[in-house]
Amino acid sequence: MTLFYSGTNESLNVKLLSPMLLVAEKEEAKAVLTLFLKKQGLSNANATKIINRSDPFIDHLISKLHSKHKTWYLSGRELTTLEIRDALISYLESLFEEHGHILVDVVENYPNPPVKDKSAEPIPPPNPSPAVLSKKLKAVSLVSGLDPAAGNLRPHFVYLMELGMEIGQIKTIIRRYPAFANYSLDGKIKPVVEFLLELGMPKEQILIILTKRPQLCGISLSENLKPTMKFLESLGVDKKQWAKVIYRFPALLTYSRQKINESIDFLLELGISEESIGKILTRYPNIVSYSVEDNLRPTAMYFHSLGVDVGLLLFKCPQNFGLSIEANIKPVTEFFLERGYTLEEIGTMISRYGPLYTFSLTGNLMPKWDFFLTMDYPKSELVKFPNFFGYNLERRIKPRYARLKCSGVRLLLNQVLSLSSSKFEDVLKKKMKKLQID
Structure with missing residues (x-):
């Protein structure tokens, strides 16, 4: 295994990555190590102590991570916490197999070869002493939430529970993202x-965000989060809607400007206007992740x-x-092709009703199509009104059509479904009255 090197070409160019992402990954690497x-x-x-004087080795771990998943990073895909942990633990285990008890020297002296005669704390044999077991229990306390000295809940747990989070949720966050347990409560978590x-x-939305994206608490407010928000506001994000934007997609604030600009340029x-782009980012910030x-x-x-018209869609x-x-x-x-529609008609349908392709075939399109075949409408009616597939079959489509059949009148499919209950009844009465006069 080639571990020690003098160059810097071990992985992809870090300039391609968000500084905030690098900070979060380094925190995770330190926690794993x-x-x-x-x-x-x-x-x-x-x-x-070892980790505090081993920044080059931490950088090496990050480089290994980037090298292993280079194609993912280049495509804009971020690794999950579990993926980071799995990759780094696997690599550390391979180093331990190679270097054994001098692994500490490897970590401290990187990128230079370890000094074998240096007096360092040895790694004990597989069967730990009672003292070692006690130390392991203290490590477990990070996840259990108990302060091993006082026997009380750790401040992180107390604070989050006061906000309304269940203790089980907090434990899940720390298991999934161990670095969170080492964040300063007053310096990082509370300010965010x-x-x-x-x-x-x-508060309930904040708790959901902390559960989904605990890394946000590891990012500087003044140096990263707020400047990123200002940058996005310059692109048209409505600053009055930030609470909704962050709740919809908290990861938005962790992306680099380069990644965001790539999406904006596309x-x-x-042909989407800058004003419309701002509205897209506000309504659906996830677009930046693609x-x-x-x-x-x-x-x-x-x-x-x-x-x-792709821009309009x-x-x-x-x-x-x-x-x-x-x-x-x-x-x-x-x-739709199998049911006799042309590509042009299908294009018209998606143009008129954007969400059409987001529906499940088996759970939505098929059962509604089957019922449509029992309705007295030509297939062309769906080209005119593809919104049909957006209405609830049991609570809207079937009851409205049953009422229409009982009335003995005819209405456009659009009128049957899109009108409010009162207007629908008004139209039916007028049609029925006219039918009686005729």
Whole structure:
């Protein structure tokens, strides 16, 4: 295994990555290394000392991570916490197999070869002493939430429980993202929570965000989060809607400006105005997470082949661009082709009703189509009103059509479903009255 090197070409160019993402990954790498060293029997204090003077090795771990998953990073895909942990633990285990008890020297002296005669705390044998077991129990306390000295809940747990989070949820966060347990309560967690409260976000939504994206608490408010928000506001994000935007997609604030600009440039390429782009980012910030080359461009080309105004479709229903072409989009096209519609008609349908392709075939389109066949309408009516597939079959479509049949009059499918209950009844009465006069 080649571990020691003098160059810097070990992984992809870090300039391609968000500084916030790098900070979060380094925190995670430190947490993984800490737990690994303690698993080998080192005390928490010694493990912390080693890590504090081993920045080059932490950078090396991040480089290994980027090298292993280079294609994912280049496509804009971020690794999950579990993926990071699995990759780093696997690599650390291979290093331990190679270097054994001098692993500490490897970590401290990187990138230079370890000094074998250096007096360092040895890694104990597999059977730990009672003292070592006690140290391991202290490490476990990070997840259990108990302060091993006082026997009380740790401040992190107390604070989050006061906000309304269940203790089981907190444990899950720390198991999934161990670095969270080492964040300063007053220096990191509280400021982020208070900032979100200032934006007008309800406590229950903040708890959901902390569960989904605990990394946010590891990112500097003044140096990263707030500047990123200002940048996005310059692109048109409505600053009055930040609470909703962050709740919809908290990961938005962790993306680099380069990644965001790539998405913006593509939207401009589609002819979407800057004002509309701001509205898209506000309503559906997830669009930034999609890879331009792997998702946005291929999906745009596919819908363009159906004669669709892609820019307008993306503005109306950006969710379409997160769908798999093979697994989600093509099957819907085939569904309508098999039922006698032309590609041009299908293009008209998706243009008129953007969410059409987001519906499940078996759970939505098929049962509604089957019922449509029992209705006294030509197939062309669905081209005129594809919104039919957006109404609830049992609570809207069937009751309205039954009422229509009882009245003995005819209405356009649009009138049957889109009118409010009172207006629907008014139209029926007028039609029935006219029918009686005639």
